[in-house]
Structures are given as structure tokens and as C-alpha cells.
Amino acid sequence: MSNATTLDVPASNAAIETRRSAAIARGVGVTTQIYAEKAENAEIWDKEGRRYIDFAAGIAVVNTGHRHPKVIAAVKEQLDRFTHTCHQVVPYENYVELAERLNQTVPGDFAKKTIFVTTGAEATENAIKIARAATGRSAVIAFAGAFHGRTFMGMSMTGKVAPYKVGFGPMMPEVFHIPFPVELHGYTTEASLAALDKLFKADVDPNRVAAFIVEPVQGEGGFYEAPRAFLSELRAIADRHGIVLIADEVQTGFARTGRMFAMERTGVVADLTTMAKGLGGGFPIAAVTGRADLMDAPGVGGLGGTYAGNPIGVAAANAVLGVIAEERLCERAEQLGSRLKQRLQSLVEAVPQIVDVRGPGFMNAVEFNVPGTDTPSAEFTNKVRLRALEKGLILLTCGVYGNVVRFLAPLTIEDATFSEALDILEETLRECAAEA
Ligand SMILES: Cc1ncc(COP(=O)(O)O)c(C=O)c1O
Secondary structure, three states: OOOHHHHHOOOOHHHHHHHHHHHOOOOOOOOOOOOEEEEEEOEEEEOOOOEEEEOOHHHHOOOOOEOOHHHHHHHHHHHOOOOOOOOOOOOOHHHHHHHHHHHHHOOOOOOEEEEEEOOHHHHHHHHHHHHHHHHOOOEEEEEOOOOOOOOHHHHHHOOOOOOOOOOOOOOOOOEEEEOOOOHHHOOOHHHHHHHHHHHHHHOOOHHHEEEEEEOOEOOOOOOOEOOHHHHHHHHHHHHHHOOEEEEEOOOOOOOOOOOOOHHHHOOOOOOEEEEOHHHHOOOOOEEEEEEHHHHOOOOOOOOOOOOOOOHHHHHHHHHHHHHHHHOOHHHHHHHHHHHHHHHHHOOOOOOOOEEEEEOOOOOEEEEEEOOOOOOEOHHHHHHHHHHHHHOOEEOEEEOOOOOEEEEOOOOOOOHHHHHHHHHHHHHHHHHHHHHO
């Protein structure tokens, strides 16, 4: 058989990498060339038996750790009963239970309803469909630096051209971007609001705007927290013009920021909230929860999907919500984040590339420039990522200029593993700075 040789290839990382690049389209970028063999809580072992500490958590997915015993038990139990009936054909109770729990948990002192889908991009797509159906309007306002997914509307709302939009145009019509308020880069709350005002005068009548979509902490864009004053003014403008405010909590959700949802930190309440990643603890499930009257705007059959709210993802998510409460993961996020930020701040003198250490809870980041300049240093950032990987620590970068390292370890990480990771991080930063 022609693939016999393929199966005979020794399972080294390099050998699989060669097969990967021959078999998989290059559009699916991969940041490490290590191949996972097994994972437990905050650790991953590769095919060659090497152990890594995972500060990526599958991009903010396994907030409850790899293979949390309660999540795995819930999934096994579900596997033994049924795996798929399609909720639109033969529904199941745990889907309803999960919706009831999210309706209770998502911020907002009003009647709520929920739908389930499979990925974050589908959640943001559906939030726009709901906002359009509810308002009868079409325009959407998003932010520079935003990330809302790789589907057509998700990509159109994303505020970063390369690599997400290159070659895929034209984008969806009537999607506008204004600057996200990032003081560090000279965009104040006032400047962003002035840009919105100008947009309303120059480009789009506010009475044609269906929705604002905003990440309370920009994820892919660089881990910038939206100022409270900005979000509260956005809320007021939305109310004034009948615009739906969507909080995209796909990356910020589920205890990552020290609250169940990052919007809780601001006191501002969105009309619709999109969720994915941490909700399923490693199993694909996503959701939109919001005002019941808005959620009911689309007609019967207008929302859903074959796998939307798959029983395995639903079972995992119900277990995840239990684990977050039982293990007090919001408090744990605050403790871990404050230890990490302290350690990074203690290195500011030794590592002159550091320009900022930030982030709520355990959604933290460090930003690097060429020392003594305002020039972002993607080169230094990448060097740090690769050096850390050599030392057994998986890090992720982000930011429009690629000059931010973001930290997203599981919130369940053991103290000893966390301390070990901090030591590797410090050693990495010191070495990279000394060699620069
Ligand atoms: C804020 C935000 N929205 C949407 C998405 C898209 O989610 P998915 O990759 O599950 O489609 C992401 C993914 O990183 C995200 O961070």
C-alpha cells in the first residue's frame, strides 16, 4: 500500500513535521514543531518523550487544565449514553441545563436566552445575525486590532490584515473599524470616541448600525484591556441609537481574567455575549447568550447547525462550570497573574526591551520594543518564544506588531510547575537580553 512507508516513518517530531508540510495546506500556520503525545493539567509530552510546561492552554481553552478528571468523567459518561442526535432533531436535557446555567452566569439583570454553536467564529457570526434580525439594520462597528474569527463575517470584523485577510477579499460590506483605546500606543478613550463620532458623520448613519462588537480585553490584538470609561460610553452611545452591544468573551471568558467574564470587571453590561474556548475545557462548543427579546428575533430554523451544541461538548461544558466554582478558579487566576506580573516587573531593568507588563487576572502579557525606542521588536519577541520552547516552556505571541508574549497557562496549574515555569521565563529573558 502506498501509505505503508508513511506509517513506517519513525515518530520523531522532525519526521512528522516533514509529512505535515507535505500533507497540510500552509495556510494552517503552526508555531511549534513538537507533536503532542499526551497532556495532563499544565504539562504536555511530545512524541520524543520530552516534557513541556504549557503556557498556551490550546489558546485559552484548557483553563481547567488538560484532561481535568471531572471533565473527562462527564465526557465518558456521555459517550456511554449517546454521542450525537442533532439537537434540532432529538434534543437532550443537558443542553437545556447548560443554557440555563449560562443564562444565570452571563452578566445582565434581565431575562436571557442562549444558543450553542461549535467555534468562536460561529458565535460571533451568530451574534451579528441576531443583532441584524432584532434591529432590522445592517452595519457593524468593530475595532482595529480585534480578532473575531476566520469565517467571512468574523474575518471582516477582525482588525488585523496579515495574515487573516490577505487574499480573501472583498470583505463583508458595512463593517467599519475604529481605533481601540490603547494609551500605550497613544490612543486615548477620547481619541477612540472622537473616531466613532467622525465615523457617524462621514461614513455611516448611527440609525443604520446594528451592533458594536468589542473584546473587553483584546486577545490576538495584544492583550489590551478596554478602559472602563470607554466601555461605559460605548454602552451609552449604543443605548442612544438603539445599537446592540456585543461583548466577545471568546478568549476572556471562564475565569481567565479573575472573573467569570471580563465585562464583570467593568460594570458595563452587554446585550449579547459570545463564548467558546474555555467553555468546553478542550471540547468544541461555543455559545451566544443575551437579552431574550433579541435572541428570539431570528425565525425558527434561522439559527443552529448539525453539530451545534453537540452532547459531548455540552457534557464537558457543564463539568467545566462546576470545576471553575469548586476550585475557585477566579481567585486562582488573580493569584497566578499577580505572581507572574511581579516576576516580570522585577526584570524591567535587566531586560530593557520590556515596555509594558499588563493584564487582568491571569490574562497577562509582556510587550517588547527595541531598547530606548518606540519601535516594536517582533524579533526579540520571537527569540524569547523559541528560547523558552528549547527550555521546555510553551509560549504564545500576539499583537498587531507581533511584539507581545501572552501568558495563558491553565488556571489549575500546580504551584511547583508554575514556579518552574517562572524560573524558565526569567532565565530566558535574561539570556535573550544579554545576547541582544
Ligand atoms: C475574541 C475571539 N473571538 C473569536 C475567536 C474565534 O474563535 P475560533 O477560533 O474558535 O473560531 C477568537 C479566537 O482566538 C477570539 O480570541
